[in-house]
Amino acid sequence: MHTGHHPEITFKGETEAEGTWYLEDRVFVPGFDFEIHGTALYRDEYVKLGGAWRISHTGYERIFERKLKPSTGEQRSFESRFAPEA
Numbered sequence: 001m002h003t004g005h006h007p008e009i010t011f012k013g014e015t016e017a018e019g020t021w022y023l024e025d026r027v028f029v030p031g032f033d034f035e036i037h038g039t040a041l042y043r044d045e046y047v048k049l050g051g052a053w054r055i056s057h058t059g060y061e062r063i064f065e066r067k068l069k070p071s072t073g074e075q076r077s078f079e080s081r082f083a084p085e086a
């Protein structure tokens with residue numbers, strides 16, 4: 001599952017814009033007893049060409065990512081951009 005929602009679009013002119021989209025994703029791989037759940041922020045740039053809006057650049061920054069072993073509920077790892085630095 002990969003969902004993008006809550007867009008925040010800022011127009012920079014008649015033919016340029018920027019956007020932030022919130023992402024939530026989940027990945028299940030039963031054959032490897034593996035699951036990932038996480039969130040991120042997409043940061044996009046748009047350009048209007050020939051009357052149609054196009055994505056000219058996209059990228060994302062992970063907010064958190066949690067890896068699990070579903071059969072036991074064991075958390076294999078957890079990473080967060082808000083975690084204190086070591």
